[in-house]
Amino acid sequence: MPRQVDREARREEILAAAVRVFARCGYAGSRIEDIAREAGIAKGSVYLYFGSREELLRAAFEGLAARSEALLAEVGRRPGGAAARLELLVRSVMELLARERDLARVLLDVWSAGVRAPEWIDMAAFYRDYRAAVTALLTAGGERGAEPAVTPEAHAAVLVGAIEGCVLQALFDPTVDLAALVEPLVTLLVPSEEGGHTS
Known part of the structure; x- marks a missing residue:
């Protein structure tokens, strides 16, 4: 049989x-x-x-959203300080986006085609979830430290923007190595437990 x-x-x-x-x-x-x-x-x-093709695109986007949601939940469950979990989040997101390079290219293509993207591709909600997760970790990490120079919400928006900017550069320029940008992102944008930045 x-x-x-x-x-x-x-x-x-x-x-x-x-x-x-x-x-x-x-x-x-x-x-x-x-x-x-x-x-x-x-x-x-x-x-x-x-x-249809649209069903395929929708399934691909929903799969990415589900993997992202699982990643955020996993980081939230991890023991350790807020800075360590934020560093894990940055590293995990960069790994996910490096694996999903083709899908990132497809989403960019759909959004830049000059036509209205399907309403179920809710990138605003996608980014809101990431900013909220980063803001929560920054707020938790700031409870013992001095007043931050910028609000956690602004810091989160810059961090998410930096990650997306790295991905866009890698999509347009194959010589940009996403893996090599993880350490600079962590060093520049993840505060240490003492209130500075990780080294």
């Missing part, structure tokens, strides 16, 4: 193939046929899992 294909594994394979095709060809220039070819399956098999 032929072995049944693991439906969840096949779905993830198709989704990964779609993200690669969207990143390589642009979302508007990609077809279901291209995705099927990339996944090594028949076009009809894609439709068994996803009804």
Whole structure:
């Protein structure tokens, strides 16, 4: 009797193939046929899992949002001081974004195409969640220290912006090494437990 294909594994394979095709060809220039070819399956098999390109894009974004939410929850559960957890957050986010480079390129493509992005791609909420997590850690870390030079909310916005800026540079310029930028981000933007910055 032929072995049944693991439906969840096949779905993830198709989704990964779609993200690669969207990143390589642009979302508007990609077809279901291209995705099927990339996944090594028949076009009809894609439709068994996803009804359209938009469903594929939506699933990819929702997957990234879920992984981000899990990352934030994991950092929140970790023992240790606020600065150590904030450093872990920065390192973990950079690792996630380095792994998700193709998806980051796709999201940038969708937003820069000059058309209104789908309403379910709520990047404002995505950034709000990250800023809130960083603000909470900065506030917890500041309880014992001196008054910060900037508000935790402003610090969080700058930190999130710095991470996104590094990702954008890496997307436009392949010579930019995201992994090499983790230490500068931590050194410059993560306060130490004593109220300075980590070294």
